[in-house]
Amino acid sequence: MGVERVRAVQRRLSEAAVDAVLISHPANRRWITHVSASDASPSAHAGWVFVTLDDAALVTSPLYYGEAIHEAVGVRVVLAANRVHETFADLVRQASSRRVGFERGWFTFQNHADLTGALAEWAAPVEVSDLVEPLRAIKDEDEVASIVRAVALSDGALTAFFDEVRPEITEREAAWFLEAYMRTRGSEGVAFEVGVATGVHSAVPHHKPGDAPLGIGAPIWIDIGARVDGYCSDITRSFVLGYPSDEYRRLWQATMDAQKRALETIAPGKTGRDCDAAARDHLTEHGLGELFTHSLGHGVGLMIHEGPRLGRSSGDVLTRGMITSVEPGIYRPEWGGIRHEELVQVTNNGCAILTRTPNVVSI
Amino acid sequence: MGVERVRAVQRRLSEAAVDAVLISHPANRRWITHVSASDASPSAHAGWVFVTLDDAALVTSPLYYGEAIHEAVGVRVVLAANRVHETFADLVRQASSRRVGFERGWFTFQNHADLTGALAEWAAPVEVSDLVEPLRAIKDEDEVASIVRAVALSDGALTAFFDEVRPEITEREAAWFLEAYMRTRGSEGVAFEVGVATGVHSAVPHHKPGDAPLGIGAPIWIDIGARVDGYCSDITRSFVLGYPSDEYRRLWQATMDAQKRALETIAPGKTGRDCDAAARDHLTEHGLGELFTHSLGHGVGLMIHEGPRLGRSSGDVLTRGMITSVEPGIYRPEWGGIRHEELVQVTNNGCAILTRTPNVVSI
Numbered sequence: 001m002g003v004e005r006v007r008a009v010q011r012r013l014s015e016a017a018v019d020a021v022l023i024s025h026p027a028n029r030r031w032i033t034h035v036s037a038s039d040a041s042p043s044a045h046a047g048w049v050f051v052t053l054d055d056a057a058l059v060t061s062p063l064y065y066g067e068a069i070h071e072a073v074g075v076r077v078v079l080a081a082n083r084v085h086e087t088f089a090d091l092v093r094q095a096s097s098r099r100v101g102f103e104r105g106w107f108t109f110q111n112h113a114d115l116t117g118a119l120a121e122w123a124a125p126v127e128v129s130d131l132v133e134p135l136r137a138i139k140d141e142d143e144v145a146s147i148v149r150a151v152a153l154s155d156g157a158l159t160a161f162f163d164e165v166r167p168e169i170t171e172r173e174a175a176w177f178l179e180a181y182m183r184t185r186g187s188e189g190v191a192f193e194v195g196v197a198t199g200v201h202s203a204v205p206h207h208k209p210g211d212a213p214l215g216i217g218a219p220i221w222i223d224i225g226a227r228v229d230g231y232c233s234d235i236t237r238s239f240v241l242g243y244p245s246d247e248y249r250r251l252w253q254a255t256m257d258a259q260k261r262a263l264e265t266i267a268p269g270k271t272g273r274d275c276d277a278a279a280r281d282h283l284t285e286h287g288l289g290e291l292f293t294h295s296l297g298h299g300v301g302l303m304i305h306e307g308p309r310l311g312r313s314s315g316d317v318l319t320r321g322m323i324t325s326v327e328p329g330i331y332r333p334e335w336g337g338i339r340h341e342e343l344v345q346v347t348n349n350g351c352a353i354l355t356r357t358p359n360v361v362s363i
Numbered sequence: 364m365g366v367e368r369v370r371a372v373q374r375r376l377s378e379a380a381v382d383a384v385l386i387s388h389p390a391n392r393r394w395i396t397h398v399s400a401s402d403a404s405p406s407a408h409a410g411w412v413f414v415t416l417d418d419a420a421l422v423t424s425p426l427y428y429g430e431a432i433h434e435a436v437g438v439r440v441v442l443a444a445n446r447v448h449e450t451f452a453d454l455v456r457q458a459s460s461r462r463v464g465f466e467r468g469w470f471t472f473q474n475h476a477d478l479t480g481a482l483a484e485w486a487a488p489v490e491v492s493d494l495v496e497p498l499r500a501i502k503d504e505d506e507v508a509s510i511v512r513a514v515a516l517s518d519g520a521l522t523a524f525f526d527e528v529r530p531e532i533t534e535r536e537a538a539w540f541l542e543a544y545m546r547t548r549g550s551e552g553v554a555f556e557v558g559v560a561t562g563v564h565s566a567v568p569h570h571k572p573g574d575a576p577l578g579i580g581a582p583i584w585i586d587i588g589a590r591v592d593g594y595c596s597d598i599t600r601s602f603v604l605g606y607p608s609d610e611y612r613r614l615w616q617a618t619m620d621a622q623k624r625a626l627e628t629i630a631p632g633k634t635g636r637d638c639d640a641a642a643r644d645h646l647t648e649h650g651l652g653e654l655f656t657h658s659l660g661h662g663v664g665l666m667i668h669e670g671p672r673l674g675r676s677s678g679d680v681l682t683r684g685m686i687t688s689v690e691p692g693i694y695r696p697e698w699g700g701i702r703h704e705e706l707v708q709v710t711n712n713g714c715a716i717l718t719r720t721p722n723v724v725s726i
Contacts, residue, residue, distance in 0.1 A: 062656075063569060104472035104473045105471055105472075106471060108468055108469060109468075110468040110492070129473070176546065176547060180543065183539065193552075204429065
């Protein structure tokens with residue numbers, strides 16, 4: 001599988017008008033090499049991948065070398081005894097590469113100065129973009145298996161939480177319960193900081209858990225994701241504890257129906273815009289369009305947000321094998337919010353929902 | 364305090380030969396503005412800070428605006444209704460700035476293209492480096508107070524762990540115990556992934572916890588850090604469960620003595636090189652210099668690794684108010700490793716050790 005990924009990158013070199021490429025973005029590097037080493041930042045990096053038409057190598061420092069040798073698939077691992085950019089430049093010269101692409105969305109001016117300094121006059125670094133990302137958007141069997149395992153962990157956490165939940169539990173305590181459940185059962189950290197919001201806090205799409213008790217009858221949403229083999233899951237459930245108001249029921253159901261419309265729309269050939277519009281139009285028909293303040297969804301994989309984008313202006317075309325969130329949400333300031341999120345896999349003629357936790361309006 | 368930090372940045376503008384600067388590095392942005400919003404990456408950023416001689420503003424998107432308004436100290440918060448770089452360019456024009464610095468170690472080619480596009484021909488973006496970092500290296504009272512609270516959490520976790528530890532606990536279980544202790548008592552996540560290594564694993568300075576039981580008589584080290592108000596702590600303890608071998612005792616003590624030599628060296632005016640040499644020379648005298656494969660230490664603050672660097676080739680000059688780790692370590696492949704790490708604050712004439720957990724060779 002590693003070899004196939006390298007070949008897919010190699011096939012894109014001529015399109016990008018380069019004869020070699022430097023991949024430094026952490027998720028792209030991991031996808032090509034299977035090496036899990038993670039970076040603090042573009043400046044403290046776990047290595048650069050060098051891909052030419054007939055070679056692929058990960059150049060890394062002694063700190064990551066042992067792990068890289070153990071994990072790498074489809075690429076050579078080259079130890080940078082001194083500095084990564086110098087060893088990388090040696091590979092460029094050995095391969096007689098003259099045009100070396102680098103990723104404009106991740107490469108910093110410092111990286112560029114280091115590389116050009118080491119290359120001297122040998123080769124010209126050239127900006128490239130979206131070279132690996134479109135490949136990553138379509139998941140192979142191994143990737144789907146990892147995501148399904150991550151989904152099982154987040155589903156399990158929600159189910160266990162619903163068994164335990166009491167109105168006096170605070171957002172922060174709930175968040176910790178959910179994280180501890182996933183982490184102690186094999187999740188590598190969390191896919192993103194656990195989101196728990198109650199009452200007026202739930203009107204803030206990215207609210208951070210605080211000391212508010214969940215309470216009875218307040219709009220609550222929980223947004224969590226686990227991580228397995230580097231791959232994320234992502235799920236949101238919205239509910240109240242006790243009896244929901246008629247207004248809550250109405251908005252909850254409208255958002256659920258909007259999601260259903262989007263799920264019915266998703267299929268190969270549809271654009272991100274088409275899917276977003278299906279949900280948004282439904283909410284607009286019910287006078288709620290203005291409250292849907294974010295996009296419908298995003299691809300999920302080694303990154304919690306990746307391609308395809310499902311939003312108002314997204315021309316991304318869905319393809320079999322993509323995995324994306326579908327998460328319409330409405331937020332009424334000073335009242336609260338509701339978001340329903342499933343993770344789905346695009347199939348031959350529609351989509352399969354991976355998330356399993358039932359949607360219930362009250363607990 | 365926020366205002367003082369802005370003034371300190373403003374004083375550096377002329378030195379950098381710019382009349383405004385764009386600060387996008389997350390720790391630098393947080394240090395100037397006190398806004399805690401964090402970034403996934405240089406491309407998904409929580410805002411850009413604009414500083415001129417007489418103004419300071421954080422330009423941020425609706426996603427972060429509410430939080431930013433609430434937290435900001437010493438800077439205006441400007442909402443980017445559309446895209447951050449466009450609103451930022453408006454500020455540049457309003458301020459009549461013609462030379463705008465950007466951080467070469469964090470700014471990507473995509474960021475640069477966005478900014479130059481929005482500025483059109485108005486102003487020239489100029490690379491700057493280490494504009495804010497040297498300021499961040501010297502901690503004010505509030506910063507010290509946060510770090511001391513983080514230290515108390517990591518000390519507390521180690522103490523609680525030493526009360527509970529049994530040889531059958533695995534590295535992973537130990538790591539989770541330590542993380543859960545800190546997280547449930549106020550640590551914002553962890554400063555870095557908890558390190559626990561036993562036996563031959565301890566010979567790998569950055570070993571990730573696995574399923575090995577700690578065991579009796581094996582070399583063990585634990586490396587943890589908590590986070591409070593964004594500020595990190597960092598501490599390592601090395602020990603065996605049960606009776607240490609004579610060889611372990613010898614190496615443990617040699618490393619302890621090396622640390623002592625470094626601690627006695629640290630004072631204003633000394634360089635990172637001086638401090639590193641004090642520990643390294645001691646180990647070399649005992650025939651262990653080759654096993655000390657990393658640097659002596661690093662500054663700790665909003666980032667777990669920041670200035671000053673205490674290493675073989677570091678000319679960084681220590682100043683009162685700096686906070687740094689002091690962590691000599693020796694690693695013998697196929698046998699194990701020992702690292703002793705304290706966090707210290709540089710004082711008027713030496714240093715004060717902030718970490719409190721006793722160093723014991725066996726538990």
